[in-house]
Amino acid sequence: MQRQPHHTLRDLLDDALRPAADPAAPRVLLGLAGPPAAGKSVLAHALVAGACERLGPGAAAYVPLDGFHLSNAQLQRLGLSDRKGSPPSFDAYGYAALLARIAAAPPHDVYVPDYDRALHEPVAARHTVHPHCRLVVTEGNYLALDAPGWREARALLHGLWYVEAPDPERERRLRERHLGNGSSAERTAARITGNDRPNGEAVKAARSRCDRTVLAPPLG
Template identity: 35%
Template sequence: MASSGQILERCERLIRDGQRLMLGIAGTPGVGKSYFTEWLSTQFPGGATIVPFDGFHLSNELLAAKGLAQVKGHIDTFDLPGFRSLLQRLRSQDEDVVYAPKYVRDIEESVGSAVEIPRDAQVLIVEGNYLLADHPDLARSRECLDEVWYLETDDETRVKRLIQRHIQFGKSAQAARDWVMNSDEANAAFIRSTRHRADYVVAYSESLLDTGNEESTTSA
């Protein structure tokens, strides 16, 4: 059993003076990656920059043209070479500043050059569903990361959270449930199959982030 403090101790052990830390956070849709990542980013002295894999969603127009609109969120609906290239640039630190895209849920589209990452940014947290997938571009992306953690929670909570998210952004209750059970859950099954590649597995709930509360974390 490990507390939030012990998770932060693991982060501290990863930090090397003068060296950039690139930490990956992976997990299934709705597990709480964004919430956890936002919290974690505030725990480092000087903060951390969040680099979202979701920024590499193909545009809705392109997905429609490719016949992929109904499976948006599947691994094939992302620009994987673009993501790999970004992480390699961030790892090399050869540029004064690198700009990364991010996904804006209000418009359900990616926005380019939305995240500014200066050369002196010492802690980057890379968040995304497929960071541990066995895909050539993602394997090369993984080489750029110091560790990748896998977040998991109980499926009932996760599915409810996903349905509410889809309703919040415009779907009817039935359409939201249909999307989650058909599209999101198919992706979740694939992502769970990558769990064994994680450096660290975190059994996540929001209470984990409350000082003193205990939740289980295990090394992979």
């Protein structure tokens, strides 16, 4: 895996758009993997916005893995409520199936679910991949996992970047996120220790399946 953490956002956008430059080329699916709070969504949104600015509205689309969180009811049924955000708490096969639909570039809009941090639940059809979309940026913790469902999703990506951030910075962001979502200080500390850290280690163990490493959020 090539380690190139010091590229600017413009560099990364150039790299992301290069395979999509030929209108006759297949739609490009770029994945961003990385541990919790590494900056994946920040980078994904920046790439999509930059691509649309260069190529026109709807030329790029955002597809978050978080839309495939299992509902709280399903997590409770499966005994996973305390491991929300871990690999088994996602519908990996559903995510792979959506990527396959998107990769086929159908002549109609494809609707994409998301996760609502206010509701603490996944929500349907928040994002849209339009028929003329050239670049799809999808992000999530586990895109590089070598496990059923995740392997099928990885095979559909034209590229997969590992988004890196120092662990102390990630945990600071996680604390702010959990506290901002209404968790107590005690609950926040327990979630980071008992869930976020193990999840992060699982992601790090799979980073060799990524094509390159970048720092996020990118600057410049």
